[in-house]
Every structure is written in structure tokens, then in C-alpha cells.
Amino acid sequence: MKGLYAYIIRRLILLIPVVLGVMLLTFILMHSIPGNPVAYLGGSGKLPPDAVEKLIKIYGLDQPLFIQFFLYLANVFQGNLGTSISVNPGANITDLILTAFPHTVELTIYSSIIMVLVGIPAGVISAKKRNSLTDNVTRVGALIGVSMPVFWLGIMLQIVFGVAIPIFPLLWAGIHEPAVKATGIYLIDGFLSLDFRTIVDSIMHYALPSIALGALSLSIVTRMVRSSMLEVLGEDYIRTARAKGCSENATIYRHALRNSLLPATTVIGLQIGGLLGGAVLTETVFAIPGVGRLITDAILKYDYPLVMAGVLFIAIIYIIANLVVDVLYAYLDPRIRY
């Protein structure tokens, strides 16, 4: 156990060079694009030329690039991510991200539930009844799932379940505001304030986006679980389990499942990490003000500090998701010790 803590700390220290690298790369990329945020604001014709010059001075955009970078780093390490220039001029970036993040988290929660609760059983059943009708249907379904564009599926779901059969709301907006707003995640706040209406609203509003978003991860997980299950079922210890007198179900769910979940854990963890970074297309189709939309908006409007902060945020989340997977691995597989 002690080794595990040391391992976690070591991994967190490794975060520092990765974060520095990510920031440098993002900075260079952003500044390689012709244009800048003030020019973007000025281009709309709302700003007089002297104001543009003033703003360039205020944001330090006239400084050499490396000085800009080091000034930015200095701010970041003091916990100051700066203010938005062009997306929401003057707004604190930390606040912007913290407002958007709960929506992304909520979407991730629902999509992950679909991914895990449907993906794992589907993969197991598919492997158990290999080459049967069930297996073939699952495999074709998973193939369709990985090949279907998210935005297309989202729009199709809107047309079918929002317009033709209006069961679910078309867009995200309109969830009943709960009394307690501790997390910003409607589902959790709904439970905290025991507001039934908020819970139902949250489920209804997130149903279509999370199905659209979850379809891809679900298919990936199903395929992964199926193939690793088939591999495990050929192992000697499965034969040993049968020779002991285990029933087919005990063999599969007790002896094979845990072993076959090892590779699936990696996939699930990284999928969740990816989802938490924001799902631009889904968020756009369903008008969810999440992290993905915030960052694309920032990129389109040359909002340097917001892009930097957003990318930094995604990188950290992804690394932490990776770390969680590694820790889970040690828990699932006794052969792995840190």
C-alpha cells in the first residue's frame, strides 16, 4: 500500500513537465495562427483604433513572445489563469471553466453509465454466445456505433425522439433550477436538495445527448470486453474452474469476468478522461454550455489565455484519468504492484 502512495506521488510530480510541455506547445500553436484576439474584437468595428492599441498594451501582446510566455507561466503558477479577451471580455477564466465544467461532468456521468452498464454486459453475452445470432447482432451494432458520426446521431435522435415522437426536449436549456447549487451538476444538486423535478429534468434533458455521445464509447467497450473475454475463456484456469464443478455462469462471471475486465478498464478510463475534456460536437448539437464548446469558441476567437487554460485543464484531467486507471489496475490484478 505504501508503494502505491509513493507511486501516485511520483506520477503527480511527472505531471509538471507534461503540463509545461502542453502549455509551450499550445502557446506556439496559438500564436502561429494569423490574427490575434484584439484584432478579432477590433474587426467587428465596435472599437476605435486607439482603443485597440490600448488593449494590445494592456494584454501585453506587444511584448516579445517569450516574455509573454514567461509572464503567463508566472501567473499560472500563482493560480491566476487570467481573464478572457475576446470570448467574454474581462471575465475570469477560472470562473468560466468552473461554470462550464459541471455540464460536461453531468454529460460524462450519463454517457459513462450507458457505456459501462450496457457495454460490459453486451460484450460478455456476445463472447459467451459466440457466433450466435445475439453475438452477430451485437457485433454489427458495435460496428455501426463506432462508425457513426456523433453529430449525425445527435441530430437523428433529435428528429426522431424530439420532433417526430416528442418524448425528450430538443435542447439542453430549461432544466428546473434546484434550491441547492453546491456542484452545478443538476443531477447531484437535485438529490442534495431532494428536488424530484430537477432530477427528472436532468435525466430527460441529458438522455439524447448522452446516448449520442455514449454510442461510440459503448461500442468500443463492447468490442474490447468481447475480445478479451474470448481470450480469457481459452485460458487454462477457466478449464480448471470447470473441472472443479463450477457452473457456466460461475465460470464466466466469477473466473473470467474479472480477468477480462483488465484491458477493458484501460479503455473505459481513457474514454471517461476523453469525455471529461468536453464533447464539442454533442455540446454544439444540443446547445450544452460545456467545456468543449467553451474551448472551441476560444480557439475561433483567438482568446489566447482561455485556450491555454482550457488545454491545460484537459491535459490534467486526462493524466489524472490515466492515473486512476493505473491504480484501479493494481486493485483488480494482484500481479501488478507499485
Next chain:
Amino acid sequence: MTANVLLTIRNLRTHFFTEEGVVQALDGVDLEVYEKEIIGLVGETGSGKSVTALSVMRLIPQPGFIVDGEIIFKGKPLHLLSEEEMRKIRGKEITMIFQDPMNALNPVFTVGNQIAETIQLHNDVTYREAFNQSIELLRRLNIPKPERIVNSYPHELSGGMRQRIQIAIGLACQPALLIADEPTTALDATVEVQVLELIKRLRDEFNTSIMLITHDLGVIAEMCDRVVVMYAGNVVEKADVKTIFKHPLHPYTQALLGAIPYAERKKKSRLTTIPGTVPNLINPPSGCRFHPRCKHAMIVCKTLKPMLLEEEQGHFVSCFLYSKNKEFAEREHGVFEPLPGRIVY
């Protein structure tokens, strides 16, 4: 041996229906296992030893099926039992341990958990009781520090220890028959001796019959009461262990014995080899399956299949060189002459 018969296998045929064709892995196997005996199954790779064992366990992998014959265990026809009934016999009355101790245990459970699982599957006890019983069992098997071993994972143990754990799982419910499929092939010579000693002791202590599958004739000589020699899915010779080594009848058994190196061999005598390879069982040789490799092959061997007949008291052989099959062939076939055009060794 006047003991009671525990297991009888009659005319067992197990075939694998693969895409390339039907693999006739077992082609009419006849054998019996008596109570409290150690019976050795010996033969080359692909001779059907393991398939015989898996057929008894009814654990033949897809796409294999028992197509004919019967397996009678304590009066029960195993080949007719439902999967549910068979499950109650596996692990309780008949158990099996496998060759590769590296993979035969589940890597994610402690060994105590895996022994206790077997006990719980077949007895109405709590997990705690089953777990304590596993410690007791390991102690009975003279395994040092059983309290520590039960909390280990398989990867923390040596190959020999894992094989002992497999044996413990096999013995957890005091079975009447333990099938050991090459239990020591993957072990070091020194560990091999210890594991074999353990298996031998079990017969006396647990009153278990043991079917020992091996291709090591040294192990057979050391361990077994009786030997069954298999070739390409057939039993070619069956006798008690002394008879097999002193007075082998079947040309295949003789060739097999001629291929063992031993220290007292005279300087000039060379190790013999058996020409050719184990036949393809999708399209096996006609008649006696050994005839293409046999130096005594005759015309009749190519056309007729010899039966496993008792040549001497308790000594069965399936070869036309010996009186009963010979008489049968002369009566039915009328011809009896050497196969022309063969090299005589």
C-alpha cells in the same frame, strides 16, 4: 488385482468436427480403473491420452464430441448425464489437474480462495469454514506454512508449489478418482520427484484412484500399478507395470521402450527410434493405425483393425502378431503374409 472396478471406458470414440475434417481423436478406447490404483496412460503427443481424460470429465473443448461408447463411473453412465448432474461429479468425485501450473490457477484470486471455492461448491459450508478446511488440507499435504500460503496469489508461488495447490484443489472433496494430466512435465527434476511422491502418498491417505497421464516412461515405472499404452486414439497394450517393462508384446510398446536411454545400456547398443511420425487423425491409416511405422507390418494390418484381446492373464494387446488376433484374422481373412515391399529393420 481383485479390487473393484471404479471406472470403465468401453469403445470410447471422441471426434472433433473441425473445418478441415473430422479428427478421430479417440477410436474405440477400452480401459478400466480399479479402486485405489495408480494407472498410467502413456503414448506420444496426439495419442489421445488427454482427450480420454477430458472425455471422462466431459470437458472436451469445442468442436469435440463423444460420438460412441460408454463411460461408467461407480455404476453411473457419465456419457448420458446432464450437464447439471455432471457438474456435481466434477471436482467432487472425479477431479483433474493439468500440466501447466503457471496458467492453471486463476491469477486474480488467492490460492486459499480457490481451494475453498471447490469445497463450497460441493459442501454446505460457509466461506470461513471452507477457508479453514483449505488450511487443514494444505497441512495434511505437508505444505510448509499453510496459513501464509493460502493468502498468496499464484504468481507469488513457485511452479512446484502451484502444482501442489492444484493437487490440493483436486483433493479438496476427497474424490474417488484424480486424473493428473502430465502433472510434472513442466517442473524441474527435483521438484518433479517431490510432487510425484506427494501423489503417490495420496492414494494411501485419501484412498483415491489416480489416472496418471504422461509420456515419461520413467514416471510410469516409478508410480503406476498398471499401464495403458495408447497410439493414435487406440489402446494398443494394457498390462501391469512389471509385465509392460519386462515383457512388452506390441511392437509400438517395444519400440517405445527401446527409445529410453539408461545408464547400464551396453556400449554398442544404440537408442532406437520409431520411424515416421504420429499419423494425421483426420485421415488415419487403415487397419491397424500403427502399421505404416511397424517393422512387423503384414497385409492384414493394412486392411483389418486388431482388437484389444487378453493374450495372457491381465495382459491385453491389440496386434495381429499374437494368437487370438491372428486366429481371428486367419479365420476371417484367409491371408497372412508379410506386407510386400517394406524395409525390414
